[in-house]
Amino acid sequence: MDKSSHVVTPMILSKLQPNVGELLCDARECHSIVGALLYVCHTRPDITFSMNQVAQYMHARRQGHLVVVKRILRYLVSTLDYGLVLSPYGVNVKVVAFVYADWGGNPDDRKLIYGHCVFVGDNLVSWASKKQKTVSSSTMEVEYRSVDDATAKVTWVDVVLSDMGIVRQGCRLFGVITVVLWL
Incomplete structure (x- = not known):
């Protein structure tokens, strides 16, 4: 993979499918790479969705899954200088959260995916x-769970x-349901 071409995105926007394509004869190497990349997600959140x-x-x-794994490796090689930047804060610090919930958005099993930052x-x-481990019965349940x-x-x-000892201006939570928290 050293001499492979560089790519600017970790994954092409396409849905992976469980039963399309040939099974790998020896999937140990692929499993090993995926395991290592899962650890990389801790410091490179930009590959989290793809992983x-x-x-x-x-x-x-x-x-087809191996092709996506190799694309993620090619992306990492081309973005070695990427990272999270922490900038200094002022006197009053705001804590803000954004929430997302997708009820039944996964077409394979209809389980919800939710997240926050x-x-x-x-x-x-x-x-x-x-x-989520189970299928929710309503969108409201999903929204409350994510909030x-x-x-x-x-x-x-x-x-x-x-x-x-850091003074906070307030905490806010934005998302599917907007809630303002002043702690």
Whole structure:
């Protein structure tokens, strides 16, 4: 992969499918690469969505899945200088969270995917994307679940800032349901 061409996106916008293409004869190498890339997601959140898509098919790895894994590697090689930038904060710091919920958006199993990201000032300090284990019966249940998850993270960030003696201007949570929290 050293001499492969560089790409500017980790994945082409296409839906991976569980039963399309040939099964890999020896999927150990592919499993090893996917496992290593899952650790890379901790410091490179830009590949998280692509890795989520690839990791869903670990049980029956196909040729098309390996192509996506190789594309992620080509993307990482071309973006070695990318990273998260933490900028200094002012006197009053805002804690803002954005929430997303997708009810039944996964066409394979109709389970919901929800997530959030938390900013302290202009700095992204926490993010998550989760796939629910069961199918929800309503969109409202999904929205409450995603807001609950994000609220817990915002509360944790607020406690950490308080322990550090940092004055906060307020905490806000934006998303499917708009909630304003003044802690």
